[in-house]
Every structure is written in structure tokens, then in C-alpha cells.
Amino acid sequence: MPQSVLYAGLSDSQLFHLVKKDDIKAFEELYNRHWTGLIDAAYRRLQSRQKAEDLIQDIFVSLYQKRHTREITISVKAYLYQALKFKVLNIYRDEFTRSACRKDLFLNxxxxxxxxxxxxxxxxxxxxxxxxxxxxxxxxxxxxxxxxxxxxxxxxxxxxxxxxxxxxxxxxxxxxxxxxxxxxxxxxxx
Missing domain, CATH: 1.10.10.10 (Winged helix-like DNA-binding domain superfamily/Winged helix DNA-binding domain)
Known part of the structure; x- marks a missing residue:
């Protein structure tokens, strides 16, 4: 039985537990499992495929880099969508702030x-x-x-x-x- 079949049968929390033990295949399974849904959700909010892909990539990189210290108390899927929500809000805030500063600068x-x-x-x-x-x-x-x-x-x-x-x-x-x-x-x- 191929190893990928074994990972496909595991829950997200089981996969994340393996990720914390540096199991790259478990991380790949989480990534593949949630990538498309997260991209679609990010694209609906940002209206840019490139921004959506970059944002989701950043979320997964951060998750992997902090895997040893990150404690997920909700489901992994909920955690990923919550991270997406906060990243999008940060983008909106940053764009609003830059826009306001430019208006003040150029239209004063x-x-x-x-x-x-x-x-x-x-x-x-x-x-x-x-x-x-x-x-x-x-x-x-x-x-x-x-x-x-x-x-x-x-x-x-x-x-x-x-x-x-x-x-x-x-x-x-x-x-x-x-x-x-x-x-x-x-x-x-x-």
C-alpha cells in the first residue's frame, strides 16, 4: 500500500502531529488537502490570483516554520482559514493606510x-x-x-x-x- 494512501486516511490533527515531528509527507498532505479551498477564499477577497497564491504560500510557510512551537487548539482547517482572515485584514489595513497617506501627501x-x-x-x-x-x-x-x-x-x-x-x-x-x-x-x- 503506497504511503500517500496512509496519509490520506489521517485526520488533519493527526497529520499536524506528524508535521510537528518533522514529517514532510504529512505536511504535503495538509498542504494539498487545503490549498485549493484557501486559494479560492483568498481570491474572492483579494481579486488577484497572484496575491492569493502568495498569501496562502506565506500561511503554509509560517505554519511549517513554527511547527514545533505552534499549538492548534481548534481544527487545522479552522486555524488555516483564521490565519487567512487575519492576513487579508492586514492587507486591507495596509492598503487603506498607504492610500490615506498618499492622499494626504499629494492632495494637501x-x-x-x-x-x-x-x-x-x-x-x-x-x-x-x-x-x-x-x-x-x-x-x-x-x-x-x-x-x-x-x-x-x-x-x-x-x-x-x-x-x-x-x-x-x-x-x-x-x-x-x-x-x-x-x-x-x-x-x-x-
Whole structure:
């Protein structure tokens, strides 16, 4: 009898118990069992397949990395959907905060010296937002942590669990794309 058949017959809690003992096949079974449902739920909330996949991947990576210390007192399925709910709420909160800050920055009284400046500020804001949203998630995340949170590349690498050189590549890529998309404006993006 193939080993995968044995895992398929186990409950989620039994599988997670094996995951805590570093059983990668048990983790794969949990992943395969819940991936599709979680992706569908994330996509309904985010309306982006890429964001949904990245989010679910982050949830499973976190679960695996914290497997030895994580105690799940509810069902594993409920835990995963609860983690999804909180991650989506964090995304909504972050997007709302960024949007509010950009509106304050570009549409405050200092930018409204005349109607032409106001319209240009709105157009620039729209172009910046579109450009930022077009960036791959990890690239956008590294760039925003660098520019909005003023984190060092080392802090970003630790927080995102990637190398410093990868952080530098993400930020460089974001700057190149922003410079290219904003080249019509009379300033340099640095």
C-alpha cells in the first residue's frame, strides 16, 4: 500500500502531529488537502490570483516554520482559514493606510497652489499607485518597507526571510520600474 494512501486516511490533527515531528509527507498532505479551498477564499477577497497564491504560500510557510512551537487548539482547517482572515485584514489595513497617506501627501494644501498643480498631483498619485500595484508582491513589499517604513535592507531581509542581496534586487527593480513609468515628470525617483 503506497504511503500517500496512509496519509490520506489521517485526520488533519493527526497529520499536524506528524508535521510537528518533522514529517514532510504529512505536511504535503495538509498542504494539498487545503490549498485549493484557501486559494479560492483568498481570491474572492483579494481579486488577484497572484496575491492569493502568495498569501496562502506565506500561511503554509509560517505554519511549517513554527511547527514545533505552534499549538492548534481548534481544527487545522479552522486555524488555516483564521490565519487567512487575519492576513487579508492586514492587507486591507495596509492598503487603506498607504492610500490615506498618499492622499494626504499629494492632495494637501501645499500641493493645491493652482488647479494645474492639483490635477498633476492627482495624475501623479494615480500613476504611482498603478505602478506600485503592478510590481510583483515581494518586490513591492521590499520597496515599501524600505521607503515607507525606512527599514534597512538587513531588517527587510530578516522580516521577509530572504537574503539582503534579494532585497537589494527587489528595491532596484522597483526603482527602475518607477523611473520608467514616471519619466514624464520633472523629478527623479531615488
Amino acid at each position: 494644501d501645499n500641493c493645491k497652489t493652482d488647479s494645474a498643480d492639483y490635477c498633476e498631483a492627482r495624475e501623479l498619485n494615480t500613476r504611482i499607485m498603478k505602478t506600485l500595484h503592478s510590481l510583483p508582491q515581494k518586490c513591492r513589499e521590499a520597496f515599501l518597507l524600505s521607503r515607507e517604513e525606512n527599514l534597512s535592507n538587513r531588517d527587510i531581509s530578516v522580516g521577509m526571510n530572504i537574503s539582503v542581496s534579494t532585497v537589494e534586487k527587489h528595491i532596484g527593480k522597483a526603482l527602475r520600474i518607477l523611473k520608467n513609468n514616471l519619466r514624464d515628470y520633472s523629478f527623479m525617483v531615488d
